[in-house]
Structures are given as structure tokens and as C-alpha cells.
Amino acid sequence: MGRVYQKYLSGSKIYSCSTCHCHLACHEDVMSKSFQGRHGRAYLFANVVNVSVGPKENRVLITGLHTVADLHCNVCQTQLGWKYLEAFDQAQKYKENKFILEKSKLITSEGGW
DSSP states (O other): OOOOOOOOOOEEEEEEEEETEEEEEEEEGGEEEEETTEEEEEEEEEEOOOOEEEEEEEEEETTEEEEEEEEEEETTTTEEEEEEEEEEGGGGGTTTTTEEEEEEEEEEEEEEO
């Protein structure tokens, strides 16, 4: 199968997969820390790396019906959260093409590589 290509991030604070420590996002890309995931608190990010996007599905979430796709770590396949593909409520459109990462699936490090 070969080695998995990983992108390494730099910045003041890096969010990584809690299972394999693969870089996922920079602190500068956090849009909100007040979201709810499947397993508790979650963060909304503008950009993430080193994830694969699963098949899209319609889900009724706290804020209504959305089309989402689950996110998995490219290295260890841990389910990390989801990507918002479509919001049906006009007030929720800002979430489209943004990413939810569950706090319980993240670790943080200072400075990057």
C-alpha cells in the first residue's frame, strides 16, 4: 500500500489526532469553539488537512437538517468529526464547506514542526 503522505503544519498552536498525533489544523483556522459533536464539545474549523471525507448523508443536527460527510484521519482512520456540505436553513449557510473536529479526538501542541 505504501506510506501515507502527511502535511505538517506550523503556527502558534497545532491541533492533532489524539490517536496518532497526525497534524489536522492550525489554531488560526478555528472559527468557533462552541459546537457540539457526537461525543461532546467540538470546534468549527475553516480548513483541515490529513483527513479523508466519507460519503455524504443528510443528518438532523441541533441546528436542523444538514448534508454532511464524516471525517477520518488519513493515518489511523479515527473518526474525527464531519464536514458540512450543505445547510438547508439560510441562517446556517455559513457552515457550508467547514469542518467539525471533536475536542475529545484532538490534542494540541505549541509551535508545529
